[in-house]
Amino acid sequence: MSRRSGILEFAILGLLRESPMHGYELRKRLNTSLGVFRAFSYGSLYPCLKTLVANGWLIEESGGAAEDPLAAPLTGRRAKIVYRLTAEGKEHFEELLSQTGPDAYDDESFAARFAFFGQTSRDVRMRVLEGRRSRLEERLEKMRASLARTRERLDDYTLELQRHGMESVEREVRWLNELIESERSGRDRRRSPSAPSGDDAAQQDTSGETGGLPRHRDSTRPDPSDDTAT
Amino acid sequence: MSRRSGILEFAILGLLRESPMHGYELRKRLNTSLGVFRAFSYGSLYPCLKTLVANGWLIEESGGAAEDPLAAPLTGRRAKIVYRLTAEGKEHFEELLSQTGPDAYDDESFAARFAFFGQTSRDVRMRVLEGRRSRLEERLEKMRASLARTRERLDDYTLELQRHGMESVEREVRWLNELIESERSGRDRRRSPSAPSGDDAAQQDTSGETGGLPRHRDSTRPDPSDDTAT
DNA sequence: TTCGTCATGTAATGGGTTACATGATTAC
DNA sequence: GTAATCATGTAACCCATTACATGACGAA
Numbered sequence: 001m002s003r004r005s006g007i008l009e010f011a012i013l014g015l016l017r018e019s020p021m022h023g024y025e026l027r028k029r030l031n032t033s034l035g036v037f038r039a040f041s042y043g044s045l046y047p048c049l050k051t052l053v054a055n056g057w058l059i060e061e062s063g064g065a066a067e068d069p070l071a072a073p074l075t076g077r078r079a080k081i082v083y084r085l086t087a088e089g090k091e092h093f094e095e096l097l098s099q100t101g102p103d104a105y106d107d108e109s110f111a112a113r114f115a116f117f118g119q120t121s122r123d124v125r126m127r128v129l130e131g132r133r134s135r136l137e138e139r140l141e142k143m144r145a146s147l148a149r150t151r152e153r154l155d156d157y158t159l160e161l162q163r164h165g166m167e168s169v170e171r172e173v174r175w176l177n178e179l180i181e182s183e184r185s186g187r188d189r190r191r192s193p194s195a196p197s198g199d200d201a202a203q204q205d206t207s208g209e210t211g212g213l214p215r216h217r218d219s220t221r222p223d224p225s226d227d228t229a230t
Numbered sequence: 231m232s233r234r235s236g237i238l239e240f241a242i243l244g245l246l247r248e249s250p251m252h253g254y255e256l257r258k259r260l261n262t263s264l265g266v267f268r269a270f271s272y273g274s275l276y277p278c279l280k281t282l283v284a285n286g287w288l289i290e291e292s293g294g295a296a297e298d299p300l301a302a303p304l305t306g307r308r309a310k311i312v313y314r315l316t317a318e319g320k321e322h323f324e325e326l327l328s329q330t331g332p333d334a335y336d337d338e339s340f341a342a343r344f345a346f347f348g349q350t351s352r353d354v355r356m357r358v359l360e361g362r363r364s365r366l367e368e369r370l371e372k373m374r375a376s377l378a379r380t381r382e383r384l385d386d387y388t389l390e391l392q393r394h395g396m397e398s399v400e401r402e403v404r405w406l407n408e409l410i411e412s413e414r415s416g417r418d419r420r421r422s423p424s425a426p427s428g429d430d431a432a433q434q435d436t437s438g439e440t441g442g443l444p445r446h447r448d449s450t451r452p453d454p455s456d457d458t459a460t
Numbered sequence: 461t462t463c464g465t466c467a468t469g470t471a472a473t474g475g476g477t478t479a480c481a482t483g484a485t486t487a488c
Numbered sequence: 489g490t491a492a493t494c495a496t497g498t499a500a501c502c503c504a505t506t507a508c509a510t511g512a513c514g515a516a
Contacts, residue, residue, distance in 0.1 A: 008503085024467050032376045033388060044504050046469055080467070117387035146262045157347035158263060164405055168398070175394055238475085254495050274476055276497055310484085310495060 006096075006103065007112050008040055008048050013057065013085065013093040014116040020061065020084040023049055034115050038108060049083060057089030100127045105135040126183055133176040136169050143169070236326075236333065237342050238270055238278050243287065243315065243323040244346040250291070250314040253279060264345050268338060279313060287319030330357045335365040356413055363406040370399050 008030075015021065015029050023046055031039045052058045061082045085093070097120050103109055110132045117125050143166050151159070238260075245251065245259050253276055261269045282288045291312045315323070327350050333339055340362045347355050373396050381389070 022467075023469090033380055033384060041505060042467090042469075043471095043506070047504095050469095111391065114391050115388050118385035150263055154263060155348035158345050160409075161341065161344050168401075171398075171401070179390075252495075253497090271477055272495090272497075273478070273499095280497095 007038065007108055008044060009052065010093075010096055010112050011115075012045075012048065012052060012083075013089055013096070014112075014119065016058065016083055016085045017090065017093055017119065020082050022080045022082045026083070034112070038111070052089070053083075055092075057086055057092050058083045059086055098124050100124065100131055104128060105132045122183065126180065129176055129180050129183065133173060133180070136173050136176070140166065140169050140173070237268065237338055238274060239282065240323075240326055240342050241345075242275075242278065242282060243319055243326070244342075244349070246288065246313055246315045247320065247323055247349065250312050252310060252312050256313070264342070268341075282319070283313075285322075287316055287322050288313045289316055328354050330354070330361055334358060335362045352413065352416075356410065359406055359410050359413065363403055363410070366399055366403050366406070370396065370403070373399070 011030055011034055012026065015026060015034070021029070023042070026049075027040060027042065027045050030045070049058065053060060061084055062079045097113070097116065104113060105128075110128070113120075113128055117128075120128075143162065147162055147166070154162070241260055241264055242256060245256060245264070251259070253272070256279075257270060257272065257275050260275070279288065283290060291314055292310070327343070327346065334343060335358075340358070343350070343358055347358075350358075373392065377392055377396070384392070
């Protein structure tokens with residue numbers, strides 16, 4: 001039962017839940033779709049995949065066109081290894097998703113969780129959002145206290161750094177407030193698009209009632225060929 | 231020459247530059263004044279101190295009760311091992327400060343540098359701020375590109391996460407713009423990159439005046455006594 | 461043919477935490 | 489005298505990176 005981190009394991013299971021993939025593609029997805037905040041290297045990915053297989057959460061399927069298995073794999077062609085989530089893996093992922101222990105509200109852990117909110121039930125989403133918020137509010141308290149204590153001894157730049165840091169946290173709290181509000185009011189209705197680009201007509205805001213907020217990719221085409229074409 | 235990280239080493243040298251301290255207090259300073267963004271444990275601190283001593287950048291002064299009673303008047307607690315920056319250590323710190331290699335613009339590395347801007351010459355400050363900004367702008371480019379490529383395949387939550395992430399980066403860029411602006415207008419009389427070593431230009435240099443940074447009061451000698459309180 | 465990308469892996473190393481072990485000093 | 493804080497350290501582990509090693513495949 002080697003535990004191999006939280007985040008990487010979690011993210012792998014979450015991505016494979018959508019569709020089977022091989023390692024190379026998995027990494028790309030980790031570092032683009034999810035990886036705005038985190039980048040993983042092969043040196044962590046492949047060993048992690050191995051332990052996940054060992055735990056029975058994934059199975060390796062030799063790649064799509066299983067040409068001839070006669071060709072000795074040791075010296076011959078190296079087959080793609082497609083990983084697929086097992087039933088146990090699915091179960092395990094659900095379990096991880098619903099765990100709202102204190103670890104779940106760390107920066108990275110929260111971000112990973114949030115990235116899979118589309119596969120998360122509403123009450124768990126609420127718990128996570130609120131847990132994150134209260135975590136940040138604790139942080140703010142500490143920062144304020146520390147600042148009050150040391151303000152005089154700090155030079156302008158240190159002060160400015162702290163001020164900016166606090167503002168960032170406050171800003172995230174406001175963001176969470178909006179999200180929580182929008183979860184409460186039932187549908188995912190984000191604030192008016194603050195992005196200056198006028199090009200996001202594609203998603204919500206269809207008269208207040210969308211099909212539902214998660215909007216997973218229905219009729220998912222597992223198209224493992226051209227993801228993230230450069 | 232064990233290289234023992236960048237940040238921790240850097241921060242220790244920077245803090246000890248202001249005044250000698252023992253490990254316990256050093257850690258508190260790391261985790262409050264500086265540690266808004268980063269927390270270190272004794273398990274990293276003490277070994278690091280050892281290697282810094284081994285490198286000749288610090289010396290241990292066994293605290294002995296003989297230390298000036300003015301140095302720690304409030305608690306009266308005498309330290310066991312007080313670390314003091316050597317001349318070589320000072321020199322090494324200056325060298326680190328003026329290094330503006332690509333590593334210097336990482337999140338944590340930049341924050342640590344910024345925290346010691348009070349001991350940094352203006353031209354280095356400018357280089358660091360601008361370096362950081364262009365680093366962030368690269369990051370933004372990548373995020374935008376990635377988002378443009380994958381927008382259709384992402385569910386609302388992932389999209390929202392990315393949007394929020396980008397906004398955070400954009401916000402930091404604006405912050406940097408203000409800082410750079412205020413450095414420029416702060417006092418642009420003379421650049422004088424010629425011979426900064428002639429005078430001890432490092433210690434004070436509170437050049438701010440009216441730059442746009444919050445108005446400061448002079449942070450003269452930080453009394454190395456109590457950081458305590460709650 | 462050679463180069464760039466796809467694709468999988470391992471060994472060495474790095475940078476850090478946790479848990480543990482020890483003891484001095486102060487506050488009550 | 490005992491509990492809390494101050495104070496210093498070590499050993500075991502954790503998670504991930506870097507650099508390396510291998511090899512297939514398509515395109516120039």
